[in-house]
Amino acid sequence: MKIEDWFQTLRTKAQTIEERWQEASEQERLQLADQLFYLRQVSDTVVDLWLQFEEKLSNAIRHIKQMEGQLPTETQEEKAKPVSLKKEPLATDHKQDGQKGTASESKSEPKFEAKADKLPQAMHAYEPVFRRGEGFYHLRMFQDAKKCFAELVKEAPDWESGRLYYAYSLLFCDDKEMAFREFRLLGKSASSPAIVAISSNAIGCILAEEKQWLEAVQAFKTSLEVKPEQEEAKYNLALCYLMDGDAQEALDEIECYLQKHEQDWEAQLLWLRAAKLLMQMDETAELVAPSSLTLPNRELDNETLQEMAHLYEAVGNYHRAQVCYHFLTERLPKEGWTWHGLAWNTWLIAGSKRALTLVKKAISLAPEQDDFVFSYGWMQLFDGNIPGAIAAFRGILAKNSENRLGQSGMISAFEKVGETLEAKRLAKLFLDDADPYIRSLGYFHLGRLAMVEENWRLAEQYFQRTLPHADQFREIPLYLQLCASKLGAEAVQNELVQP
Incomplete structure (x- = not known):
């Protein structure tokens, strides 16, 4: 039998049961219910087998592309790169006052309530199991919650909110494969748009943690198509674009998210990271920070303040970087790096009058x-x-x-x-260094010295040699443009004096 014919047989059975239900006797309905339960088991088995096949097929295609050089292999640094996703757990806010949660804990979905008067009569007997599992879940006792919801799903497989709790319990028990299957099943079959959207977002998170960015993006888009107001999916979509190297798409998505979540510092960090990446990719990119990008605040932890300071510096927002370092000097007054960061950004903003005193403080703490x-x-x-x-x-x-x-x-x-000979001597020492960046720095210095001597052709050649590390030398595009204009003017002048 062809697979198409087999599925047609299953559809026919389901339709027959539906047509016979209204006129069936109580005994016949029990028999029909058994048949429905059997069809549900068949459906679950088919979905599981298909997911295993799809996973194996995707892995095979990806590995073959890597072997053929069509996809880059992951470096150790990329494997270690953290992904802060909003998984949108169903638990209510469980953090104590002042406790910092992780990104996956930062959003909570309202609980799904399964009221007795809205449940089918056959499910009433399992409501205590649901309530018990829900209680374990909100206490973060996920192993116990998993056992309760596994029992519930076995006896009442169509209880969608119960299956969703089961999927999240599996996820937080680190059984990602089973959780993925449950979320995929809900994404395909749930009648509630909210559950479909939440399940699609969870699928995207699992895929993203496996570095499958394109597939994760599609899952988050599916979540937003079903429920456009799904804020966690908007954030996660922006993060996936960033991790996949698409800085402009990441900026577009996170700016939209920040319009409603002005105080979300994780989203602010994401915008800064995307802005930094875009500037590295395109020196001419013009960036305007969204008005909702708020100033740093004292409630952020030290590590976050330090990263925000670095990112603000990278995009040229020295005032905000200065605020970050100001908070850090208050908390870590004996750490020289906090005073150095404050000094450097103060100098960029207002000159050396105040900055020199601050940098002396840094030197005294870390000579x-x-x-x-x-x-x-x-x-x-x-x-x-x-x-x-x-x-x-x-x-x-x-x-x-x-x-x-x-x-x-x-x-x-x-x-x-004006001691250019001595300057050249030192700069040429850099060209023998094993570090490519140091060699580029040597070419950068030599290019500047050639400009001082108005040797524009030589300067251009030196600056061209720095291009592999051009993101470290923001002046390079301007210097190359100046060299080109000077060389162009000389060419025109030479043409004019030709007999």
């Missing part, structure tokens, strides 16, 4: 940190205090003559005072 001393010298250099800057850079080199920070500072100082 072994050469980058703090470098920042002090760099501020002096741009203030025109060349002797003070050189003294700072030489202090670094006195401890280690090959320190690249100290050498880089000296190159810039020599450039300022």
Whole structure:
């Protein structure tokens, strides 16, 4: 028998039972109910077998594409990259006051209530099991909840909210494979749009945690198609776009989400990460932070404040970065890095008058940190205090003559005072370094020195060599444009003087 014919037979049986039900006697209805239960078991088995086949097929296709070079293999760094998804557990808010929850705990779906007067008569006997499982679930006793809901699903397989609780219990007991099957079953067969949307969101989370970004995106889109106001799916969709490297799509989605969730700091972090990625991909990108991107607040933990500060710096929002470091210096007054971060952003905003005092504080707390001393010298250099800057850079080199920070500072100082030969000598030392970034830094310095000498062709060649690390040197596009304009003007001038 063809598989199409077999499914047609099953559909015919279900239709026959439906047609006979109204006129059937009590005894006949019991027999028909047994047949329905059997068809449900067949359906569950078919769905399970199909999901196993689909999973195996997807894995085979992905692995073959990787072997053929059509898909990149995952690096260890990518495997370790955390994904903060909103899984939307059904539990009510279980966190104590002041306790920080994880991303997966940050949203809670209202409980599904199975009132006796709305349940089919056959299900009334199992309501105590449901209530007991619900109680275990809200107490986060997921193993006990799983046992209760497994019993409920076995005896009342069409109780959709019970099956949803069962799926989440499986998920939080780390039985992802079984949870996935239950969510897929609900996504395909549930009559409640809310349950379909929640199940699709949960499917997306499971797929995303397996780095299957495209499939996860489709699951979150399905959730939003069924229930457009499903806020968790909007956030998760933005996160998947970001993790898949689609910065612009991530920004579009998270900006929409932030319109309703102005105080969601996780969403603010996501916007900042996406903005940073977009700027790395496109130096000409123009970014306008959404008005709902609120200032950092003291309630955030230290790690979050530090990451937000770094991301604000990356997108050029130094005032907000300054606020983050201000909070961090209040909490960690003996940590030099907090004062250094505050000093650097203060300097970028208002100059060195206040910033020099702050960076001195950082140096006093961590005198072994050469980058703090470098920042002090760099501020002096741009203030025109060349002797003070050189003294700072030489202090670094006195401890280690090959320190690249100290050498880089000296190159810039020599450039300022017109000692280009000595600056070139130091910059060429960078070209023999094993680190590609250090080599690019050497080419960057040599390009700037060639510009000082108005050797535009040579400068252009040096700047071209820095392009593999252009995201570290924001001035490169501007310098290349300047070189091109200068070289173009020279070409025109040469044409004009031709006889």
